[in-house]
Amino acid sequence: MLSSMPGNDASRVMKLNYVICRATGFGRFERWAMVSQEVDHAVDSDQLRHPAGGRREWLSTLRYGLIVVLLGYLAVAYVVLPLGWWRYEKRHPALTNAPTLTHTKLGIPGDPLNVGFVGSEEQLIKAFHAIGWTEAEKIDLKSSVGIAESTVLDRPDAVAPVSSLYLFGRKQDLAFELPVGESARQRHHVRLWRCEEKDDQGRLFWIGSVTFDERVGLSHTTEEITHHISPDVDGERDGLLNSMLKAKQIEAIEYVNDFQPQAQGKNGGGDPWKTDQRLGWGTLID
Structure with missing residues (x-):
């Protein structure tokens, strides 16, 4: 040795x-x-x-x-x-054990949650207006007639209502949309829910589902007239966050890996979706 x-x-x-x-x-x-x-x-x-x-x-x-x-x-x-x-540690506490799917009123799984924002309601509204999105109207007789006319007659309707999905036992707190073309047939839209938890600076977290309505048709599960979404929910997530970042409405784009437990599924209308299982989020700028 x-x-x-x-x-x-x-x-x-x-x-x-x-x-x-x-x-x-x-x-x-x-x-x-x-x-x-x-x-x-x-x-x-x-x-x-x-x-x-x-x-x-x-x-x-x-x-x-x-x-x-x-x-x-x-x-x-x-x-x-x-x-x-x-x-x-930078993550908002609302992301701990956060839900991953919305549901219909009947309890059927809806669209996957894929986006979030840290900040106040006023900041959130300002940020969406800055990138050209508008608040969707509440569903009532007037708004229902308006979206029907827009779809059938190819008339613009920038505030067309979105159907209700549920989270935390209630329908969405806010909804925004960005029409594509001359009618409400196609549009980018997002539903957002306010989480109860606040971070150490007292800021709220808004969790939501952003999808693209690509056509109008009958629901595969209820046979009701509805919008059918594109399966590429990740593209909508990234498009929204990049628009926010480019407009200087969020500090940066962050991701929660493996947020979704599954890489694909179907929503309440029977539309398939697929995802890389990440939730994207950003902190709103004053």
Whole structure:
């Protein structure tokens, strides 16, 4: 074993062994003399097998290896892990055990929740107006007639109502839309619910579902006239958040990975949807 060590290391080991033997009374000096001769022989043999240049190269490689390991440890311990914990702690407490799906009035699973905002109701309304979205009207006789005329006669209706979905035992608190084309057949729209929890700064969290109505037709489950959504709910999520960021209405875009327990499903109208299972959110700017 000693013969496999570089000469200086083997010599140090044997000298340490001698000190231990003297301190403990174990062994005699004569034994040390015999071992010392073995060490000298090992050193001489090592010098023959490993010239000075080879030893220097070996030590240099070892030194650089230790430096790399040390730098890796420092990066993980003082940068990666603290950043990960900071991002986790930065999350709004409402995201802990948050629901993942809306439901219809009959309790049928609705659209998946995929977006959220931190801030007040006033900030939220201002932010949507800044990117050209308008508040959807409440469903009543007048608004129902209006959306029917818009759909059939190709008339604009920027405030057409959206159907009610439920979360926390109530229908959406706010709904916004952005029409596409000349009627209410196609539109981007989002439903939002106010969560009860506040963060350490007293700010609310609004969780919602943003989808794209791509056509009007009969519900696959109830046969009622309804909008059918595009299955690409992630595209709607990212489009909305990027519009908010570009308009300087949110600080940054954050994501909660694995928020949705499943990557695909169907809503209350029988429309399929698919997702990368992330919820995107942002903190509103005053």
